[in-house]
Amino acid sequence: MKLKFLGAAGTVTGSGYLFTNDHTKFIIDFGMFQGTKEEESLNTRPxxxxxxxxxxxxxxxxxxxxxxxxxLLVKKGFRGPIYATEVTQELAEIVLFDSAKIALSDQENKLINPLYTEHDVVETIKLFKTIDYHEPQEFKHLKFExxxxxxxxxxxxxKITTPQNQSIIxxxxxxxxPDLLIPHTEFFENANFVVMESTYGGRAHPNENPIELFAEHLNSADATKGTLLIPAFAIQKTQVLLCLIKELKAQKKIRPDLPVFLDSPMATETTKIYADHSYLFNDRFQNDSTPFDSPALNVALRNKQSSQIKRTKGAKVIIAGSGMMTGGRVLSHAKEYLPDPNASVLFVGYQAAETLGRDLKQGATEVKIDSQKYPVYCKIKxxxxxxxxxxxPHLLNWLKNIKNINTLFLTHGDDDSRIKLASEVRRKLAVPEIILPKLNEEINLEV
Ligand SMILES: [Zn+2]
Known part of the structure; x- marks a missing residue:
């Protein structure tokens, strides 16, 4: 039994693992490297x-x-099934078509070959085989759940279990x-090997009430008749914000007719998928058939609607993509509102290095968008x-639930994070072996 680390080994992005035994080869995730130019160049490596x-x-x-x-895997000859939950398949379809579109425009701008085309995405989607949580599966003598x-x-x-009863999570x-929108993370109880993400190794989330904070930011924009621009990821973050806005409006903790604009075609599509699967939400929002529709919510579908948002004078909220301000409609709002001292930009998610979002969070006083310089006079929150x-603390708790671990592999985190997490695991939990794998390293799995 062997495991090869195809990505996210010393970095956060590019997750991918090749699991091999005497009978079969499985790949677990095959994600894009994102972030710095150096990281992104790994996508094109043979x-x-x-x-x-x-x-x-x-x-x-x-x-x-x-x-x-x-x-890319399909383009290079993979023809097997891609197992995923139904929602994952639907969301992946949006994400992959968007990615192919970006690759195409990169090609037009920089004369490079796209990593893959929409045709490859179509072929990929055909291979999806949807499965449910907790439904035991078996393929090529491997059981998985x-x-x-x-x-x-x-x-x-x-969790994958071999015919010899060896298991890897x-x-x-x-x-x-607990998440605001979806049910509590579930835990596995035992395994010989665990491959675990370490994004937030060495860090704890601030002990604050995000809903109260969010209401404060909305009310402060309202009080000053300013614009609150929220760069938001299309998946999950946008839906959480929309649910919270609906709840805060219903409770009159913010003004019910405060105009809110959702200005991201991808987030709008994603929100529809979330609404179709609202039976998967946690108890707080599960019984709401329209969890995202609040009074004064405007969804900008066309470019023209997007460009007209600025005509709404007075207080307003704009939720737009992309979440790290690397592209998308948020950029035209940034051009409009970064120079406006009465406006605010509210960051609610991670901002990677070399992104406009990171520059603004770090206090840039002037930024370049589409080769033009813009002064930053707005407030950054x-x-x-x-x-x-x-x-x-939550990663450690997740791991603590798993008994009989022989080896723990820490991935999906920069080296600083996984080194810190490894030392906490050593201090608090009895895991015999902890490995921080390198990119493309192949390791024998033996108990
Ligand atoms: Zn993720």
Whole structure:
């Protein structure tokens, strides 16, 4: 039994694992490297395995850094089933078509070959085989089971068991349980090997009430008749914000007719999928047939509607993508509102290095958008407790539930985070062996 680390080994993005035994080869996640130019260049490195020899893919969830290179795998000859939950399949379809579109425009701008095309995405979607949480599966003599990771809707942790009764768990991304919108992260109880994410190793989320903070930011924009621009990720973060706005308006903790604009075609599509699967929400929102529709919510579908948002004078809220301000409609709002001292930008999610979002969070006084310079006179605000990732105490608790671990592999975190998490695991839990794998390292799994 062997495990090869195809990504997210020393970095957060590019998740991918090749599991091999005497009978079969499985890939668990095959995501895009994102972030710095150096990281992104890893996407175009030749694969050092034959995709046609891989029998199946097990996909944990629909984030691009977990599913983004699947069309490349298919383009290079993979023809097996891609196992995922139904929601993951639907969300991955949106994410992958968007990714192919971006690759195409990159090609037009920079004359480089796209990683894959829409045709490859179509072929990839055909291979999906949807399964439910807790439904035992078997393929090529390997048994596997998905449980709810509580990270985004449809997200899973996966346990594979061999005919020799050896087992390995892939955490996927672990949610910041309890989540505001989706049910609590579930735990596996035992395994010989665990591959665990370490995004928030060494860090705890701030001990604050994100809902009260959010209401304060909304009310302060309202009081000053200013614009509150929220760059938001299309999956999960946008839906959480919309639910909270509905709840705060219903409770009159914010003005019910405060105009809110949702200005992201991808988030709008994603929100429809979330609404279709609202039976998967937690008790707080499960029985609401329209969990995202609040009074004075305006959804900008067309570009023209987007460009007209600025005509709404007085207080307003704009939720727009992309979440790290690397593209999308949020940029035209940034051009309008960064120079406006009465406006605010509210960050509610992670901002990676070399993004406009990170520059603004770090206090840039002038930024460049589409080669034009814009002064930053607006206020920059943040809520750091709305993360959809478990922090270190929650990661440790997740791990504590698993008995009989022989080896723990820490991935999906920068080296600083996984070194800190490893030392906490050594201090608090009895795990015989902890390995921080390197990119493309292959490790024998022997008990
Ligand atoms: Zn994720």
């Amino acid at each position: 694969l050092d395995f034959l995709p046609s020899e891989v029998d199946a893919v097990l996909l944990t969830h629909a984030h691009l850094d977990h599913c983004g290179r699947l069309p 998905y449980i709810n990771a509580g990270h985004i809707l449809g997200s899973a942790s996966i 892939f955490s996927g991304d672990i949610g910041a349980y 943040e809520i750091n407790s709305l993360s959809s990732h478990a922090d270190e």
